[in-house]
Amino acid sequence: MRLLLLAPPGAGKGTQGERLAAWSGVRHIAAGDLLRAEARAGDRLGREIAAYQDRGDLVPDQIVLDVLTPVVTEAAARGGYILDGFPRTLPQAIAAAELAARLGVTVHAAVYLHAPEAVLTQRLLDRASQGGRSDDTADVIRHRLQVFAETTGPLVPYYTERGILVAVDADQPPDSVTADIQTRLAGLTRAAGR
Numbered sequence: 001m002r003l004l005l006l007a008p009p010g011a012g013k014g015t016q017g018e019r020l021a022a023w024s025g026v027r028h029i030a031a032g033d034l035l036r037a038e039a040r041a042g043d044r045l046g047r048e049i050a051a052y053q054d055r056g057d058l059v060p061d062q063i064v065l066d067v068l069t070p071v072v073t074e075a076a077a078r079g080g081y082i083l084d085g086f087p088r089t090l091p092q093a094i095a096a097a098e099l100a101a102r103l104g105v106t107v108h109a110a111v112y113l114h115a116p117e118a119v120l121t122q123r124l125l126d127r128a129s130q131g132g133r134s135d136d137t138a139d140v141i142r143h144r145l146q147v148f149a150e151t152t153g154p155l156v157p158y159y160t161e162r163g164i165l166v167a168v169d170a171d172q173p174p175d176s177v178t179a180d181i182q183t184r185l186a187g188l189t190r191a192a193g194r
């Protein structure tokens with residue numbers, strides 16, 4: 001199983017990514033988590049990554065690719081991956097397609113979790129009030145949603161044109177979202193087997 005999870009902040013891609021990985025037995029690769037781990041190293045690269053993350057800006061494509069490529073390559077060799085939060089830009093999507101081609105694999109689906117902006121904002125503010133992340137402040141949340149709309153949003157038509165977009169309503173309880181994704185993926189597998 002090789003899946004991409006495409007979702008604005010607050011849509012629940014971390015939760016769904018973990019569940020889908022457990023369900024399908026492949027590795028959950030969360031781009032944001034890997035970059036936060038690099039940032040914690042505290043060296044020059046780490047400090048640079050932390051600065052982008054704290055502002056809610058995207059980390060430059062080349063840094064993201066340097067961090068993600070070895071992890072994706074290893075996961076592909078072990079049976080697949082749920083890629084959560086990567087790609088987030090068109091150049092990253094092109095690089096991801098080139099990497100998959102190099103590895104001799106294809107991606108089965110790009111799962112797009114969508115919810116109204118007011119719902120996403122409220123969820124992130126709730127997470128902030130429970131101790132959340134350093135980028136869960138009102139201003140940075142607004143900026144992250146804007147970055148998604150402007151830079152990551154164009155990947156929705158990109159994967160639609162490639163016939164692999166699976167859009168799921170994320171404005172439901174987490175169990176319902178998981179069930180919807182699983183139903184849609186099972187449908188895809190059946191269609192591919194026909």
Ligand code: AMP
Binds near residue numbers: 031052054058
């Ligand atoms: P996330 O944990 O997915 O909400 O990501 C948190 C932050 O990590 C984002 O606001 C970006 O600063 C950075 N980030 C995560 N994934 C990417 C990516 N694919 N490209 C660039 N920056 C990313």
